[in-house]
Amino acid sequence: MEEVRIPEGELEVMKVLWEHSPQTLPEIVRNVQSSNPWEAVTVKTMLGRLVRKSFVRQSGSRRSYQYEPLVSKAAALKSAGRQFMDRLFDGAPAAMISFFIRSGELSPAEIQEIGRLIDEMKK
Amino acid sequence: MEEVRIPEGELEVMKVLWEHSPQTLPEIVRNVQSSNPWEAVTVKTMLGRLVRKSFVRQSGSRRSYQYEPLVSKAAALKSAGRQFMDRLFDGAPAAMISFFIRSGELSPAEIQEIGRLIDEMKK
DNA sequence: TTTTATAGATTACTTGTGTAACTTATGAAT
C-alpha cells in the first residue's frame, strides 16, 4: 500500500488541483485564496513541497509551469481514511461507520440515502 | 464546540487510559509498550504533554501519582471525526460514510450490521 | 544510615508544518 500522507495545508492546494488541472501558479493561488486567507507566497511553498514529494508534477517551462496532481483524490481519501480508521478504530471500518451513523449528525434524507447504498451492497 | 486535538503519539497513551483508569505511570508504560516500541521515558513525555494540556489529570502524591483521562473517548472520537470530515469531505457526514461504504472494505457481515443500524435510525 | 532503584522532572534534538520574507531571473512594456 502506498503511504500517501498529505498535511492539512498542502491538502488545500491538492483540492484545487483536483477540481481541475493542470493549472498555473497564479490560478492555483487565486483558487486557494478563495477559501483560505493565505499569502500567495504561502501557496507557493505548499505547492513546492507537493512537487518535492511527487504529489504534484510541474511541467512546461519556466515562467509558465503547469501543475497537475499525481495523486488522485480517491487515492488520497482512501489513504487518509485508512489512517484515520487505524488510529481511532483499530482498523475496523464497520466500527467507524457505526460510530458516525450513531453520532446523530445525519438527516433523515441522508439516512435514507445510506440505506439505499447498503441495500445495493447487499447484492 | 471544544476543540480536542490529540496527536498520534499522545493518543496511544489516551487509549490505555480509556481502557481503564486511573493508572500509575508504570502501569501506563507497560500497557503502552504492549503495542508500541517506545522507551518508558517517551511514554512519560506523552503523558506529561497530556497533563499540561489538561487532557489527563494527575492526582495523588509524588512517587505514586494516579493518572486519569479528562477527555472521554467518545468526545475525542467525535472531535477527530469532525475534523477529518471537515478536512476531507467538506463537513458532510453522508459523503464520508458513502465513501467508506463504497470503498469495498466491508465484509458481508459488516454490511448486514450497518444495514441493521440504519434501519434502527429510520425509526 | 547509606545505597540503590526508579518515579518523575528537565532538557534536548530532529523533522514536519504553518507561515512567510527575501532574492533572482525573465518576458513584456516602454
Added chain:
DNA sequence: ATTCATAAGTTACACAAGTAATCTATAAAA
C-alpha cells in the same frame, strides 16, 4: 536597451510532535 512585474527559487523562523537522554528526589533495601 532598460525597466518593471512577477513566476519561481531560496531562506527563515516559530511551534508541534516524535523520540529520547540526563538529572533529581525519594521509598525501599541492605
